[in-house]
Amino acid sequence: MLSKNSILILLTPFLYLNFINLSTIQNTQMTNNIYINDLSKHVGEEVTLKGWIYNKRSSGKVKFLILRDGTGYLQCIVFKGNVSPEVFELADSLAQEASFEVTGTVKEEPRAVGGYELDATDVKLISESVDYPITPKEHGIEFLIDHRHLWLRSKKQVAIMKIRHRIAKAIRDFFDERGFTLFDPPIITPNASEGTSTLFEMEYFDLGKAYLTQSGQLYAEAGALALGKVYTFGPTFRAEKSKTRRHLTEFWMVEPEMAFYDLDDDMDLAEEFIEYIVQSVLKDRKAELEILERDISKLENIKRPFPRVSYDEAVKILHDNGIEFEWGNDLGAADETMISSKFDKPVMVHRYPAEIKAFYMKRDPENEKVALAVDVLAPEGYGEIIGGSQREDDYDTLVERIKEHNLPLDFFKWYLDLRKYGSVPHSGFGLGLERTVTWICGIEHVRETIPFPRMIYRNTP
């Protein structure tokens, strides 16, 4: 039996650990910086903020320093009479993007952007910035992309990155809240999943050629048959020499895959998913959308249900609008724009001709000429943001399809196993993150929606 003393001795290490933990927490609190988006809690107080010079104006005895700290923008007023001559001189010499620390009193000020202003009493230089290349004036895209590492500091780019982050969070939240398991597929793969796109090739030790993944879907199917509902979320790679505003060679894709979902279930989920993403951004990132001058009413309208048209109906829409189009062809960019312009919500085009779709898509039992596939076209001409389908779940049929597409059966042995051991109907889709961000932000080009875009003629910075 333990004595009182021995209990104390046993507890001592725990008490000691607790003490360490508490002091660690206190330290972090003490070093906590104040950020611009917290200023409403500090009106009337003297605070110190750190950041960079976004812009500067001066009018004789008063300097206006615009501080940016990643959370917002704040006008700091430096009056000649309120600071020492050295500090006034320093405020005058600060160049665009110089890092600095400023101390002063927080005031509510309707004249200032953001509604708050800092009456500075002290300014300290942290590090200077000589000849910052990006000015508050216009620049061409080539120059801006060359300076992407600095362009990211600009107001619109900061807003886009924050919206991208919110969308990524909405994606994770949506699936996490609905019983999905995150399932990470390999990036290095031995073969093409669809056999059509060009892949980035590499030498993989003694095993010969390997490729960067263009989709995690086939692996996600294995995940769905193990865990029921899974999603993958990560980068994918396409070596196609696509040179348009909708293409990157490296981009992020989220791919849910669900056992026991048919095409209708798949479309129901896609529609709920898109609504959730858009409404999350509207709820939490309205200020950023306003910086981007986005027409918010167009996004507020993104509520279920979305229109669903079959490929056959889509072809009829094209014909009714005087566009020549032959049944069996894939919809081109102009065709997609035509179709989506008829609706003010994302439109789901389903049951495409099987011949133009991937080998793993299940044919419609009611019409063997079409596949149980769906593409979701974003409104306002932003084009395809989702591609999905119900998967072929019959072993013999899938073997036939692989042969028809001249794909190597050996590579798909494991994939065929999924149809051999307890095969079930299952479906999924892939949503392109950058295209979704482009649409929600209402911007022209996908290259601005990822920190460092990779395009056919550019892999720097």
Place this chain on the structure above:
RNA sequence: UCCGCGGUAGCUCAAUGGUAGAGCAUUCGGCUGUUAACCGAAGGGUUGUAAGUUCGAAUCUUACCCGCGGAGCCA
């Protein structure tokens, strides 16, 4: 890969065969409420590269390099 457009000051652009220009940025001066501040001054150029036509080429011709937009393909 194909089609179209472009490359002039650090940046955005003008100059259509006859002395290389403006705005912004930079430096200096002025201004106590600016919002891409404003006013005045200064510095800043092998006109993408190479060859050709011409008394003379940023400008015309040819080739090449680089970039942008679009098509196909795709998310």
